[in-house]
Amino acid sequence: MSVSMLGQPWLEASATRAVMAALEAAGGPDCARFVGGCVRNSLLGRPVDDIDIATRLRPEETVAALKAAGLKAVPTGIEHGTITGVSERKPYEITTLRRDVETDGRRAVVAFTEDWAEDAARRDFRLNALYADAAGRVFDPTGGGLADAAEGRIVFVGEAETRIREDYLRILRFFRFQAWYGRGEPDxxxxxxxxxxxxxMARLSAERVSKELLKLLAAVDPRPSVRAMAETGVLAVVLPDVQPLDLFEATCGLTDDPVMRLSALLPDDAAVVVRIAQDLRLSNAVRDRMAAAVAEGPVVTPDMTGAATRAAIYRLGRAAFEDRLTRAEAMSGRDGAALRRLATAWTPPSMPVGGRDLARLGRTPGPETGRILKAFEDGWIADDFPTDGHEDRLKSLMASLG
Incomplete structure (x- = not known):
């Protein structure tokens, strides 16, 4: 069966043509082919973000070929045969054909080859082992990649257990690709x-695991894959503190945010969430966001009043308020759209008084200053942020607090 990707904008772009022309000038016709995601996604009508190229050229030959054509060559992974070519400011990851010499479940020692079938044999899934030449003609060395892509099957290249033992991250990738490209039950x-x-998977670095997990959770509907992970025990290995999936299932129906979906798999305990985030080596921003969604503070419910909503937004910040609202919607099944609109439209005011106002009223700066201002702020919030009467309130507080 002859399959072509001719007409793909990225394939016919001048930047892409320049890279392929440079490689073919050095190695002749069929020395380079597009591979992996760009081929798979083009066949499926999905967006193409990254363009990977496999080549028979050795890394040093790739560098020379790019430079001879006036293109930039960056040795991003030269020990594994990878050079990033830059054409019209666009990156192209170019990797010499490889075969595995030794693997330990995390990384591989590779040897370079000129055999397309050998290169295909070391890849993870058959739909990722599709190649295409500069003219857009598609090659399927495993004999199953085209059918898998068309029918939504995620099938390992060769023996599944062999592929996994080469790199245990492929377990998570199996569920991630099932979530993104699979249809029906997993293979x-x-x-x-x-x-x-x-x-x-215990051998894997936390950074690789968390990156793959968040990619999985960013799928349109990751729920079937996560259910399969739970049923096989894989999810408990990745997240030992994982909770029942009810909240996760509901959250996925409300938001496509992978961080909130991950949060819904974790306990409702900020200290535990922080520990898990640290174990996964998540960024500080993600860690703090997930902790804020479950930390102590104002209770957010989909049916709270406007005044209570404004108070919660003021104390929590808009982002944390919206995250808590999402969790509350998922837990209760009630719609909080009106509160979300309020959060978007309302700008929290700044505290209208400070230490200078107390000094002007005769209060000497000291420990009591903070107590008075805190009491003022609490009352001002409780009264729904009035815009006047501040001096009278301060005087009253000064008199009551001594």
Missing amino acids: PTGLAACAALKDG
């Missing part, structure tokens, strides 16, 4: 291999 052979070898 039973692959699923069984993931279940049998799940404990090998």
Whole structure:
């Protein structure tokens, strides 16, 4: 069966043509082919973000070819055969054909080859082992990649357990690709291999695990894949503190935010969330956001009053308020759209008084200053942020607090 990607904008772009022309000038016709996601997504009508190229040229030959054509060459992973070519400011990851010499479940020692089939044999899934030449002609060395892509099957190249033992991250990738590209039930052979070898994920770095997990949770509907992860025990290996999936299931119906979806898998305890985030080596921003969604503070419910909503937004900040509202909607099944609109439209005012106002009224700066201002702020919030009467309130507080 002849398949072509001719007509793809990225394929026919001048920047892409310049890179392929440079490689072919050095290595002849068929020395370079597009591979992986750009081919798969083009066939499926999905957006193409990154363009990867496989080549028979050795890394040093790739560098020379790019420079000879006036293109930039960056040795981003030269020990594994990868050079990033830059054409019209666009990056192209160019990797020499490889075969694995030694693997330890995390990384591989590779040897370069000129055999397309050998290169395909070391890839994870058949739909990711599709290649295309500069003219857009598609090649399927495994014999199953085209059918898998068309029918929504995620099938390991060769023996599933062998592929997983080469890199245990492929367990998570199996569920991630199932979430993004799969249709129907996961491949039973692959699923069984993931279940049998799940404990090998303990060898992986936390950064690789969290990156793959967040990509999985960014799928349009990750729920079937996460259910399969839970049923096979894979999810408990990744998240030992994982909670029942009810909140997660509901949250996925409300937001496509992978951070909120991850939060819904974790306990409703800020200290535990912080520990898990640190174990996963998540960024400080993500850690703090997930902790703020469950930390002590104003209770957010979808049916709270406007005044209570404004008070919560003021104390929590808009982002934390909206995250708590999402959790509350998922827990209760009630709609908080009106409160979300209020949060978007309302700008919290600044505290209208400060230490100078107290000094002007004769209060000497000291420990009592903070107490008075805190009491003022609490009353001002409780009264729904009045815009006047501040001096009278301060005087009253000064008299009552001594």
